[in-house]
Amino acid sequence: MTVTKGKAREKKNTVKTAKIKVSEKTSPKAVSASDQVKQHDCDPCEALDATFKRQVQGVLGRDENATNDMYSALASTIKLQLLEQWRETRLKDNQYQQKQVAYLSLEFLMGRTLGNALLSLDLTDDTHAALKQYSADLETLQEAELDAGLGNGGLGRLAACFLDSCASLDLAVVGYGIRYEYGMFKQKLVDGYQVEQPDRWLREGNPWEVRMANHAITVPFFGHTESYVDLKGHRHYVWIDTQDVNAIPHDMPVPGFRNGRINTLRLWKAEATDDFDLAEFNDGDYTEAVARKNLAEQITMVLYPNDASENGKELRLRQQYFLSSASLQDIIQRYVAVHGTDFSRFSELNVMQLNDTHPSIAVPEMMRLLMDSHGLNWDQAWAITSKSVAYTNHTLLPEALERWPVRMLKHMLPRILDIIYEINARYLEDVAHHWPGDNDKLAAMSIIEEGHEPHVRMAYLAIVASFSVNGVAGLHTKLLKSGLFNDFYQLWPDKFNNKTNGVTPRRWLAHCNPRLAQLLTRRLGDSWMTDLTQLTALNAFTDDKAFIKQWQAVKYDNKVDLTKLIAQECEVVFEPEMMFDVQVKRIHEYKRQLLNILHVIHLYQRIVADDTEGLQPRCVLIGGKAAPGYAMAKQIIKLANNVAHMVNSDPLVTPFLRFAFLPNYNVSAMEKICPATDLSEQISTAGKEASGTGNMKFMMNGAMTIGTLDGANIEMLEEVGEDNFFLFGLNADEVSQLKPHYNPQQYIQQSPALGHVLEMLKSGHFNLVEPGIFDSIIAAIEDPYDQWMIAADFEAYRVAQEKVSQVYADQHHWTQMSIRNTAASGRFSSDNTISAYRDEIWHAK
Numbered sequence: 001m002t003v004t005k006g007k008a009r010e011k012k013n014t015v016k017t018a019k020i021k022v023s024e025k026t027s028p029k030a031v032s033a034s035d036q037v038k039q040h041d042c043d044p045c046e047a048l049d050a051t052f053k054r055q056v057q058g059v060l061g062r063d064e065n066a067t068n069d070m071y072s073a074l075a076s077t078i079k080l081q082l083l084e085q086w087r088e089t090r091l092k093d094n095q096y097q098q099k100q101v102a103y104l105s106l107e108f109l110m111g112r113t114l115g116n117a118l119l120s121l122d123l124t125d126d127t128h129a130a131l132k133q134y135s136a137d138l139e140t141l142q143e144a145e146l147d148a149g150l151g152n153g154g155l156g157r158l159a160a161c162f163l164d165s166c167a168s169l170d171l172a173v174v175g176y177g178i179r180y181e182y183g184m185f186k187q188k189l190v191d192g193y194q195v196e197q198p199d200r201w202l203r204e205g206n207p208w209e210v211r212m213a214n215h216a217i218t219v220p221f222f223g224h225t226e227s228y229v230d231l232k233g234h235r236h237y238v239w240i241d242t243q244d245v246n247a248i249p250h251d252m253p254v255p256g257f258r259n260g261r262i263n264t265l266r267l268w269k270a271e272a273t274d275d276f277d278l279a280e281f282n283d284g285d286y287t288e289a290v291a292r293k294n295l296a297e298q299i300t301m302v303l304y305p306n307d308a309s310e311n312g313k314e315l316r317l318r319q320q321y322f323l324s325s326a327s328l329q330d331i332i333q334r335y336v337a338v339h340g341t342d343f344s345r346f347s348e349l350n351v352m353q354l355n356d357t358h359p360s361i362a363v364p365e366m367m368r369l370l371m372d373s374h375g376l377n378w379d380q381a382w383a384i385t386s387k388s389v390a391y392t393n394h395t396l397l398p399e400a401l402e403r404w405p406v407r408m409l410k411h412m413l414p415r416i417l418d419i420i421y422e423i424n425a426r427y428l429e430d431v432a433h434h435w436p437g438d439n440d441k442l443a444a445m446s447i448i449e450e451g452h453e454p455h456v457r458m459a460y461l462a463i464v465a466s467f468s469v470n471g472v473a474g475l476h477t478k479l480l481k482s483g484l485f486n487d488f489y490q491l492w493p494d495k496f497n498n499k500t501n502g503v504t505p506r507r508w509l510a511h512c513n514p515r516l517a518q519l520l521t522r523r524l525g526d527s528w529m530t531d532l533t534q535l536t537a538l539n540a541f542t543d544d545k546a547f548i549k550q551w552q553a554v555k556y557d558n559k560v561d562l563t564k565l566i567a568q569e570c571e572v573v574f575e576p577e578m579m580f581d582v583q584v585k586r587i588h589e590y591k592r593q594l595l596n597i598l599h600v601i602h603l604y605q606r607i608v609a610d611d612t613e614g615l616q617p618r619c620v621l622i623g624g625k626a627a628p629g630y631a632m633a634k635q636i637i638k639l640a641n642n643v644a645h646m647v648n649s650d651p652l653v654t655p656f657l658r659f660a661f662l663p664n665y666n667v668s669a670m671e672k673i674c675p676a677t678d679l680s681e682q683i684s685t686a687g688k689e690a691s692g693t694g695n696m697k698f699m700m701n702g703a704m705t706i707g708t709l710d711g712a713n714i715e716m717l718e719e720v721g722e723d724n725f726f727l728f729g730l731n732a733d734e735v736s737q738l739k740p741h742y743n744p745q746q747y748i749q750q751s752p753a754l755g756h757v758l759e760m761l762k763s764g765h766f767n768l769v770e771p772g773i774f775d776s777i778i779a780a781i782e783d784p785y786d787q788w789m790i791a792a793d794f795e796a797y798r799v800a801q802e803k804v805s806q807v808y809a810d811q812h813h814w815t816q817m818s819i820r821n822t823a824a825s826g827r828f829s830s831d832n833t834i835s836a837y838r839d840e841i842w843h844a845k
């Protein structure tokens with residue numbers, strides 16, 4: 001295939017960095033808290049210092065020598081700095097002069113807040129200075145913060161990167177999500193197996209959130225509907241005898257990068273309503289009332305830890321409706337406060353972006369609110385809803401497509417089900433018009449999937465109601481249009497568009513890799529932080545010997561740092577002189593961690609056989625969580641651990657190869673991993689990874705990618721060129737063409753290396769005292785129905801890895817390639833992605 005470099009991108013998508021305004025008035029009252037800090041312009045900054053002192057000494061029970069106490073004192077100090085600007089942003093946005101975007105998502109994988117807030121407010125240096133008089137240093141305090149792990153992986157972290165870019169681009173965007181009491185589970189390893197432990201991230205309180213009890217909203221469940229005809233002959237519907245749940249907003253600040261804007265992430269917590277309790281209490285059934293209270297509060301108790309499906313679980317639907325209803329009521333209330341009940345400007349001033357189908361129950365809920373609560377008729381309500389909802393799809397995997405049993409909706413959300421039926425009936429008329437007489441088409445495209453147990457197809461509901469449907473990388477969008485959603489594409493080609501994902505360069509370069517950030521800033525100035533395309537200027541330094549040395553030193557020091565984490569968490573010693581070869585992401589068959597492990601076994605065999613010519617010493621790191629119910633993914637973790645044990649305990653092997661599985665991979669771990677990585681593994685079966693975003697973080701930090709033509713890898717390759725990317729494997733077309741006659745044995749015969757690896761696996765070499773435990777893995781590789789085609793790609797992968805070793809041996813060349821990767825990563829800033837959402841979907845200023 002030929003890969004051409006994309007057109008030079010326009011500059012307009014850059015974040016404007018307005019210096020924080022310092023009020024001209026002299027009255028101290030007119031000056032915001034952060035202005036006060038900046039105005040002092042001293043070292044260490046006295047205002048920050050004074051607030052901090054009050055937080056440490058003035059709060060009962062805080063102990064100067066306890067890291068946790070010092071962290072919360074510091075966090076509270078910084079939150080105080082944020083409050084004034086936060087209020088100003090809210091007041092400004094409440095005037096409703098510009099379009100407001102609501103990003104609805106069941107997941108926001110925020111990670112830690114402190115470091116990012118300091119960076120955004122430009123307070124990192126002042127904070128360092130202020131801490132000098134205490135025993136704790138900033139790094140230690142940052143480590144004390146627990147990750148806000150309110151997401152599974154890519155989709156949730158994307159939402160967090162998007163919020164950062166929206167604030168930094170000065171867009172009025174509110175993130176709406178759920179304040180799960182328990183976020184993503186903590187992963188422990190016992191005997192090499194994953195064990196899940198609850199993540200009580202709120203156990204010591206959350207210093208960043210503000211509980212807004214006065215903005216509580218009521219969300220109805222269960223009950224039944226009735227209708228009546230008014231004097232004018234119009235039919236009205238009422239949903240009665242509902243069991244109501246309170247939604248209490250807990251707001252988290254989302255600071256823009258040094259531009260004075262603080263956006264809001266509004267997370268809903270479910271609480272029982274008082275009158276609900278009271279009614280039960282008055283009936284004399286106190287215990288029942290308390291039990292029901294628990295039922296209400298269960299809704300926001302725990303994040304579903306699946307990144308591909310857990311279909312049909314009632315609690316999950318309750319979460320989805322709870323988020324959707326509370327958020328829409330909030331959005332409508334804010335609109336009504338300014339514009340009254342004239343909804344004619346609503347769609348001009350509001351967009352709701354659905355992060356996958358998870359919040360797509362918002363569609364019928366919006367219709368219900370406009371009709372039943374605000375008196376609009378169907379056509380008016382539909383005109384508004386269908387002009388204000390947009391949907392992003394994040395996966396092509398059929399098992400991840402959400403379907404809800406009609407029976408469940410009928411019971412839990414009867415009014416909502418009625419509305420879905422009505423949407424479907426009206427929309428199927430369009431289908432019938434487009435394909436006259438084609439009943440199969442009607443059945444295929446119906447929002448209701450008929451059968452023994454009828455289901456609502458949420459993706460179809462989202463497409464029908466949305467004015468925009470987007471995929472998250474070029475290939476992904478193309479496959480949506482030609483495959484999964486082809487019928488819809490034929491009906492409404494203009495709805496479909498691509499928005500290739502991106503990641504925020506503030507967290508994923510400036511914050512996580514201060515050494516590299518400093519080097520970049522010394523050479524280029526610091527505006528790359530808000531316009532990442534400026535990194536292309538690095539290409540001018542690829543022959544600059546001094547620069548190459550500095551680049552290498554940065555990577556080396558980052559590797560030294562990572563070795564400490566690996567030693568502590570994995571009890572494996574990584575050597576910074578060896579190549580760091582890393583695959584961190586959720587464990588899933590399509591992501592093919594297994595292919596990586598097979599390659600490790602292959603290297604192990606070569607070393608044991610003394611066939612080490614051309615081998616470059618490597619440290620291989622794998623990390624990631626398996627969905628608790630995903631047996632195969634859990635076996636893959638066990639295999640990684642057993643192989644690691646054999647590799648690391650053989651002193652003949654360890655000079656060439658070390659292998660670790662990092663437990664509890666999360667956002668904070670990635671912040672240490674990506675700056676230290678030499679080789680990034682992006683090896684999914686082509687056509688299966690919608691985009692990937694870890695791939696971009698590694699690239700920004702100067703890692704080389706070994707990868708397939710999948711997701712955003714394709715666009716990364718386009719930017720950096722084939723000479724700076726280790727490409728291998730079948731492409732998406734080849735995968736689908738091969739599928740009907742795939743014969744793994746043929747590939748095993750053609751690859752002696754793979755044959756040997758399988759022999760060793762079968763011999764039980766890695767499970768001597770646990771016979772048979774890897775049989776299912778071996779069977780999967782040899783299965784002609786193996787959708788992931790491990791055997792088909794093994795040999796190409798092995799050859800690409802040999803090439804990696806060859807190039808790595810020439811450190812000068814490797815470093816040049818590394819620089820070129822960082823230089824070419826500008827397109828993958830989420831600022832760029834959000835600018836495209838803003839201009840092409842949201843039409844927001």
Ligand code: 26Q
Pocket residue numbers: 152153154155156158304306307308309310311316394395400402472501689690691692693711
């Ligand atoms: C569905 C039903 C019930 C419970 C859970 C779920 C569920 C939860 C999370 C289904 C899917 C997800 C997450 C999907 C996800 O993370 N997709 C990834 O999105 C990234 C951002 O667009 C892409 O880069 C990845 O390629 C894609 O896999």
